[in-house]
Amino acid sequence: MVVGNLAPTITLQIPLEDIVKATDNFHDDNIIRHGGHGPTYKGRLLRSGNLINIAAQRIDHKNGEGDVKFWTEIWRLLDLKHTNIVSIIGFCDAKDEKIITTTFPEYGSLRLHLNNPKLTWMQRLRICVGVARALSYLHYDEGRGYTVIHGAITSNTILLDKSLEAKLSCFHNSIKQCYEDQVHHCEPISIPGYTDPAIKEIGGVTRKSDIYSFGVVLFEILCGREACTENEANRFLAPLAKCHYENKTLKDIIFPYLWIQMSPQSLLTYSEAAYSCLEKEPEDRANMDYIVAELEKALKLQVRYENLLNVFLMCFLFAVLLFCVHYFFIPIV
Structure with a gap:
């Protein structure tokens, strides 16, 4: 119909x-x-x-x-x-x-690039910010007059264009509802590794269901692995990431190529935001506007960190150059 x-x-x-x-x-x-x-x-x-x-x-x-x-x-x-x-x-x-x-964004789905060592931490942060902004638009854009629950946020429904700009796709399971509605009572699709475990308890989906799924994607991006991995002792990423975050051992599961690039402050801000998405109780999860702000902050911290590194490197190279000129080219009087 x-x-x-x-x-x-x-x-x-x-x-x-x-x-x-x-x-x-x-x-x-x-x-x-x-x-x-x-x-x-x-x-x-x-x-x-x-x-x-x-x-x-x-x-x-x-x-x-x-x-x-x-x-x-x-x-x-x-x-x-x-x-x-x-x-x-x-x-x-x-x-x-x-x-x-x-x-069709030329680079295909984000899932294809999770373990790509050429996808830098800076690029990953920009992708996260883009998806977060799209979700904030779905959940809170007042000009539209209603909210949209996407219902299928995964690294497979996030596409990347040639500039690595994120494009959210697959809206056939999306739900339109009034801003005031808290829970949409329905039989949601189950996506292993991404589905909000609170759905069964509350009997439906909410905006916080999208936030849980997005939190899983944030940890996929950080760890360079999919949300659900067959034939692994730790099959599901979400509980593994939560455990390492709580035990302050997140470094053990971060994608190795990223670790050497990261600003410690950027990682801290990012991981706190990702963890807040996976809180057991939906009401304890941050809303999407807060997540956007935190991810933008993590990106700014990383930009500042890399700029400082570049300045330091330039100063070091200039000092080396001066030393070489003085030592090798200035004649001894």
């Missing part, structure tokens, strides 16, 4: 044959993500004479919820406009196919 005026979506309709061509007939090599509601493919779509990069999400509607998920994402993306959220390009609803196309 579709609710709302369909007129704005008419210009967004894309012929199925165009999407088939763009994704090379949905070739397996073009799959960028497997989701609970169907795979997503990368492709190159011709629009207004230009080839653009797209992500085409092919909704599996055999489970009876496909129509709802399909239209939920379309209308949500039409409403949401933010630098750190993917933009809708169009959709296809033809021949038993339901496909949503959005902009």
Whole structure:
């Protein structure tokens, strides 16, 4: 069932044959993500004479919820406009196919880069700030008149463009509600390693459910590993990270390539914010605006630290240069 005026979506309709061509007939090599509601493919779509990069999400509607998920994402993306959220390009609803196309950031999902040693601590902080700002926009933007619970925050639903700017995607499980509502009573999807354990107790999801999932992502970024790892003694990252934080042994699980880059103050601010997202009781978790402020602070501390290092390095090199000039080139009188 579709609710709302369909007129704005008419210009967004894309012929199925165009999407088939763009994704090379949905070739397996073009799959960028497997989701609970169907795979997503990368492709190159011709629009207004230009080839653009797209992500085409092919909704599996055999489970009876496909129509709802399909239209939920379309209308949500039409409403949401933010630098750190993917933009809708169009959709296809033809021949038993339901496909949503959005902009496709060239670097793919954050999950692909968690253990990439070339992704610096500074870059990781900028990604975190971007996602946090997107979530703050979803949760508190007053100009929209309602709040949105994303419902599926993972390192797989966060995409990165060529400038490593974060783009939040996958809104088919998102929930729209009034600001005053505390709990949305529903049967939420369960994503191993990310799902808020308090959901069962309170009987539904809240904005704090997104915050818990985001806290898991923050520790993924810090530790360079996924939230759930098969065949590991410590399969789930969240309880492991909480344990190390409480025991002041976080260094033992930080991604080794990051440790030598970090400002101690930046790490302290970041880890405190990440830990606050994972508090057992939802009411004890910080809200998203606070998390944004703390992550921005962690980024500023890191920028200051690296600037000071650069100044120190330049002074050291200049001193070495003066020594060499004096020792090797000034003749002894």
